Amino acid sequence: MNKFRIGLIGLGGMAQEHIRWMKAENVYEFVAVSDVNGDAMARVGDQLGIEDGKRYANYKGLIEDPDVDAVVSVTPNNVHADIMSACLHAGKPFLAEKPFTRIFEEAVPLLELYEKHPVPVMIGFTYRYTPAFRYAREIVRSGKLGTVRHFSHQYLQGFGVPHQQVPYMWRYNKAVTGTGALGDLGSHMIDMARFLFGEFEELTAQLQTIVPERRDPVTGAMAKIEVDDFASFQARMTGDVMGVFQTSRNAFGSGNQHEVTIYGDLGTVHAGTLDPDHIVWIREEEGGQLARALVEVPAHCKVTQYADFAAVLRGTPADGAPGFMDGYRNQEVLDAVVRASESKSAVRLRAD
Template identity: 75%
Template sequence: MRKFRIGLIGLGGMAGEHIRWMKAEDRFEIVAVSDVSEEALAKVGEQLGIAPDKRYSDFARLIEDPDVEAVISVTPNNVHADIVHACLHSRKPFMAEKPFTREFEEAIPLLELYERQPVPAMIAFTYRYTPAFRYARELVREGKIGTVRSFSIQYLQGWGALPNNVPYLWRFNKEITGTGTLGDLGSHMIDMARFLFGEFEELSAQLHTIIPERHDPASGKMVKIEVDDFASFQARMTGDVMGVFQTTRNAIGSGNQHEVSIYGDSGTIHASTLNPDQLIWIREEAPGQLAKTVIDVPKHCKVTQYTDFTALLEGNVPDGIPGFMDGYRNQEILDAIVRASETKASVRL
């Protein structure tokens, strides 16, 4: 089987995960890398055996490189829009990290360009590939818990909590991120709701900053935090399915706790990243008698992100793949949440 020649943009922490995933799939060859850090370019370039002339400080040159067939972008939010634009302009297939853009205004011209000259595109909503979530989607579609009436989704991490004394990072810089926890973790919750239940129709929200300032190692001063580190919202989805969402980086004891509870007329499903290969199914076996079963996820639900990206590059569009429009819609909803929080009013989509 042929291998696709990949240009990798962004060589920070998450890039290592993407490199590992590509190696596991064994359908990709990284032929060029790009980063603003010369040190990172040299280090990762040597690790991957990338020739010095294929180590770009300017991502645009990597995208234009004729040896690069497809682009993987793993960068901070402030360059997402420019990278997607360059890929569309050069007609290069790509997988880009979430959130789609820093703010919704940046997404609008990208949609206009995509509609004129679409290319195979994937947004890295990784949790669509958590087996338990995929199986929950299948059970919901098969009507195993009857008509779905409501659900709750939360995504909790603890690394930003006060005892950890985390310094000022780019994730706290509004000019780079646009939003805080909302865009970082909340975008995954939004995508999971759309993946499971359909479109958002109306929402209300509250954004809050629990830790108002953090120490900046560069300046030695305390810096005011202008982005949220707690977000909660509720939504009405297609078919009057009601959802409640919360996310924070200040949940002590939570490592990477992304989970959903789905409530239907005849049962409940719980799925979580804490137990990705199983889910809990609660249903009535006899009048007044509830059965709670832990179910192993079947093999066909264990699909990887890069398996789907391979299929996309081969000209197929797998069911449930997070594409360009999923990124665009996600950004539209993020914008609605910000507006709902600022106006203290419900926003219709």
């Protein structure tokens, strides 16, 4: 079987996860790498056996390389739009990390370009491949919960709690990220809500910066934080399904706690990352007794992101694979959350 020849852009810590995921599929071959950090490029280039001529200081050279079948981009937010634009201009399939872009204004010309020059695309909403979430989606779509009325959704991390004195870094730099916890963690919640329930129709929101400054390890001075590290919003989804969301980097004791509880007329389901192979299902038994069961996720819900990316590259994308429009719609909702928080009013979204 011929392997897909991959050019990898962005060789920081998360790149190692993507490398591991791709190697596990045995359908990818690494042929080129790119990073502005020469040390990272040398280290990862050596790790993957990439020849010197395929180590690009400028990502455009990698994208235009005829030996690269598809691009995987694992970079900070401020270059997402430029890399995707270059891929679209070159007709090169790609997988790009979330959030889709830094701000919504960068997403609009990308959509225009994609409509003119479509290529196979996947956006890195990795939690669509958490088995518990996939099973929850299956249950919702089966009607076994009856009419779904509302849900609660949270993504909590203790990464930034004050006493740990986490230093200033690019994730706290508004010029690089656009938003803070909202774009980093909240984009995953937004995508999961769309994956489970459909489109956002209206929302209200509140963004907050809990830790107002952090020490810059380069200068030693305290740097002002201009992005949120807590975000909450509530939304009306397709079919008048109501959702309540919160995300924080200051949730003491939380490692990577992404979870949703779904309330239907005939039952409740809870799914999350802390136990990705099980869901909690509450339903009524004969005689009116409530039963709370820990249910194992079936094997068919255990699908990997890079197996799906291979299907995208073959032209046979699976149902639920996060494509270009999922990234665009996600950025549209992120923008609405920011506007709702700034205006302290409800924002209506277009639901196609």
